[in-house]
Amino acid sequence: MQLMKPLWRRISSQLVVSFRSQSRASSTISDPGSSTRTLVSNAEGDWPPRVLITGGLGQLGSNLAKELRKRYGVNNVVLSDIMKPTQKILANGPYAYADVLDVKHLHSLVVNYNIDWVVHFSALLSAIGEKDVTRALKVNIEGYHNIVEVCKSHNLRLFCPSTIGAFGPSSPRNPTPDVTIQRPRTIYGVSKVHVELLGEYYYYKYGVDFRSLRFPGVLSAGAPGGGTTDYAVHIFHDVIRTGEYKCFLREDTRLPMIYLPDCTKATIMALEAHPSVFHPEMRTYNIQGISFTPAELVEEMRKYFPNMKVTYEPDERQAIADTWPEVLDDTNARADWNWSHDYDLPKMVKEIVEKLSKST
Template sequence: MSLLKKTFQGAIKISIRNYSANTGLIKPPKILITGGLGQLGVECAKHLRGKYGKNNVILSDIIKPSTEIFNDGPYIFADILDFKGLQKIVVDHRVDWLIHFSALLSAIGEQNVPLAVRVNIEGMHNVIELAKQYNLRIFVPSTIGAFGPDSPRNPTPNITVQRPRTIYGVSKVHAELLGEYYHYKFGLDFRCLRFPGVISSDPPGGGTTGILFK
C-alpha cells in the first residue's frame, strides 16, 4: 500500500466513523472532490469509491482527465471561481460532502500571486459558503507551509505563531481560520488537517516537495 493511500485512509477515516456514528448512515453520502486531478484527489477518490460506491464520488477539475481516470468513475468540469456553476453541481448531484483540493501550490503560487489569491482565497470563500448554504460537510487540507520561519520547531504546537512566507501558506492559514469561524458562527461541519510534504508516484504538482525531489 502506498504512503499516500495510507495517509488518506488515516486522515479521512475519522470523519467517516463520526458521520456513520452520528447520523445512523442509511445511504452512502454523495461526495464532490474539487481540484481532483492533483496528487491527492485521485487517490482519495479511489479510497472513497471503494467504501461508498463508484457513482457516489464525483471528481472535478478544470482540465481534461486521462482515459483511465475518466473511466474510473464520475468526472465533471468545475471551476471553483464560478459560484453559480458550483451551486448547480451541488444541487443537481445532491452533494452531501465536499472535499476541497483546488489550490495553486507554493512554488507555482509565488510565480503568480494575484492568481493564487483568486484560486486559493476566493475559491475557498465559494466552497465554504456553499457548504453553509446547503449544509454540507467540508474537508479542506492545510499544509506544513502554514508555518513560517518564526514558528517553534521540534515539536511544533498546533496553536502557535505561524506567519508563513508564501501566498500558499498565507491562504491556508486563512482557510483554517475561516473554517473555524464558520464552525462557531454557523455550526458548519468543517474538517482540516495539515499535511506534510507529499511524495507519490504521480508527477510533482507545483509544491515545494515537488521541487526538492525533481
C-alpha cells in the same frame, strides 16, 4: 421542466439505491487504519455519503477518489477539475467540470449530484503561487470563499487541507505544535491560514462541519508538482532516467513528509470521524509521517542506485523551506482519532523505486 439526471446516474440508479439501502443498515465501518470507528451520517441520515472532490486531477484527488469509491461506491464520488480528463479517469467514475471561481456552477453541482460532503483540493502550491500571486489569491482565497459558502447553504461537511506552509520563521520548528504563532512568508501559506481561520469561523458561527489537516510534503511515485518539498519526488524520476540529480535545497534541510497512501488514510479518517472525537477547540490538526533531509534520502536511495550522483544548488525555494517546520507535532491527531502512519523512510523508498522501475 424536470432536470434530467446525468447519464451515469440514470444508468446506475438501481445499483446506487440498492447499495445505499444495504449500507444504511450499519453505522460502523472499518477506517483506513486497523481499528473500527463509529461514523456520523450525512445531513439526510443516509449512508454512504455523496462526495464532491475539487481540484481532483492532482495526485491527492485522484488517489482519494479511488479509495472513497471502494468504500462508498463508484457513483457516490464525483471527481472534478477545470481540465479535460483522460479516458481512464472517465472510465473510473463520474467526473464534472468545476471552476471554484464560479459559485453558481458550484451550487448547481451540489444540487444536481445531491452532494453531502466536499473535499476541496483546488489550490496553487507554494513555488507556483509565488510566481503568480494574483492568480493564487483568486484560486486559494476567492475560490475557498465560494466553497465554504456553498457548504453553508447546503449543510455540507467540508474537508480542506492546510499545510506546513501555514507556519513561518517565528513558529517553533522542531517540533511544531498544533496551536502556535503562524506568520507564513508565502501567499500559499497565508491563504492556508485563512482557510483554517475562516473554516473555524463558519463552524462556530454557522455550524459548517469544517475539518482540516496540515499536510507535510506529500510524496508519491507520480509526476512532481509545484511544491518546495517536491525535490523528494524529482530525485527518483531524474536518477532513474539519468543517474543524476541537482537538488534545489541544501543537503541538511530537514522537512516533514508523508507518503501518499498515508496522506489518503489520514484524510479518510478525518473526513469520516464522528464529530465527538474532535477536540472542542480544534478543527485543524497536524499530521506527521516522516521527517528527513535530502542527504538522508540520498543515503537510503543508494541502496538501490549505488552510483547515483547528486549535487546541491539551492535556489529561491531554500528561503521558503527555511521558514517551515522540521517536525510536526501530531500528538493530538494520534490521541483524538487514532491517527498513525504506516510508512517510514526505507519502506517508502523501496515502494517508490519498485513502482517507477515497473513503469520504465
